[in-house]
Amino acid sequence: MKISVFTIFPEMIDGYTSQSILGRSKDAGLIEVTSHDLRDQADDPHRTIDDSPFGGGPGMVLMSEPVFKCVETVNPPRPLILLSPSGRKFDHVTATELSELEGFSLLCGRYEGVDERIRKNLCDDEISIGDYVLAGGELAALVVIEAVVRLRQGVLGNEDSKNEESFVEDLLEHPHYTRPAEFRGEKVPSTLLSGNHEEIRRWRKIQSLLATIRKRPDLIDKRGGLTLEEKELLQDVEKHKE
Template identity: 50%
Template structure:
């Protein structure tokens, strides 16, 4: 079972997210255990302060190292975990992607640090954190929403969490490509028809159509992804066909 700890100043933000849908079902199946902790509990001063003014002046407040250092140490001890991944949600972090989600899904213990204010004391980055993650090139008021995004993307990859184990294997980005289009009943909705091949019952042709459409969608929407892939000879052939059809 994966252990996920979250250090935050706003634990109540996570109750709705962890109490519903796939994240809730994952906990019911004992695939994951969540523990949300207010790191103000670890402050060693009489006012339970966790931030202070930055040395050298400047706007905003900076999270002090002591509550975070002690909070992470306590979580490690509680979980008897020697080498958890300690994740800092930060605009300066590496851009998050599906490969990172798949990497984190293999871990037994994840600790998320959700900060607020202007930033973190640099010693937190240097001596506590193993991973700095950014979910995009924009700034949020805190790390909570980013942590929720990362946790959702990781937990759904855990064994037996999704009803169909193949569900996430063909997701967008898991194969390196965007996912192919999907259709369901009715076959003809107000004159808009499902592609005939999907109604043919010919699984070989259907699989070929799905592969080509995944390539087409990636070519049109995210051509940068194709440059990162090693295409098979068959995929290269399909891609050439798609390029001719689109030109």
Template identity: 50%
Template structure:
């Protein structure tokens, strides 16, 4: 997979691209991430990339010209290239969207700054607008890192033998069960005995129950969309009864 990231601040990405899973995926050639400095496509001796807004008001707006030229410099993969604008006004980025994007061979991410980008970039050359949450960042770079990280870890081979992503939260519409590692007792808190039992079937049922319990307690909205087996439904019924009992104190 190839990702081209258009930004005014390419240096912000340095350690993010070198470390850990993403760094290894890049070294192995599974992911190719290129940083395109929008400033290099600005004209004039001062390489100006922003200007005052038409109509007045505070702040500066990123000019369309340098972004169009930066986009035109990127070689496209026919039918596979998707141009994404990071913006708080976009569609909410989530795990299904990460899967959708991981199937593309080429993504171009555009990072805004200041008050945002001249609207003609959005109307003229953007295929998708993504927001990483209902808050406003100073720039699109952190959002681009979030999207790049979540998407590339789904590319086949990136997680390697290290672990599977299929049990992660949101993969089957549920939150994941809790994890424990050594020591067995830490500051008077013990690991649940079942995890030390060696009984794989009991451990599977315990993990599924905890996954359903967490989702019920923290994100009941997810349960409405999750694909639940008959076993899941029975477990949920029991969890709901337990919680009703504890609420009435009986």
């Protein structure tokens, strides 16, 4: 997979993607992440890539010419995605869709945003990682890259990991425990120590359902409610409480 990132802070992208899962994936040849400095295409000694908005107002806006020149010079993998608060919400479904591509590119906004002609005539899509504003799109780009890359075949040491995480079935993940079996008076649930794989699977599913209902009920609505099996599991839990 080839990923191109257009930014005024390439060192932010290069530094993070050289570490941990992303770094190992790059070393193994599973992904290629290349950052491109938008300032390289500025046509003045000060490497100017922004200007004040027409009509007045606070802040600065990324100019069309250096951004277009940078993208057209590189001819990056498509789609080219603008990272912006006004984009569609990034989620697990979107990450999965991008992970199935051979490559894509990200354009990091900065300041008050980008000239509208960049959005309309250069970018193929627009993504937001949440309903809040950052100083620029670099952190958002890294969020997208990591969420996407870890879904690629061979990236994670255990391929089952990505199939059991939060949001895979629009459910939150179950709790995790490790040694010691008792810490400051609190014990690990006995089911997890039983060695009974079916009971462990059942316990984890129940805990996942309960966590989602308690913390993110919107996810239950999103998936169209509970399955028959899930309803029966929760009914069994209620019976044992009585």
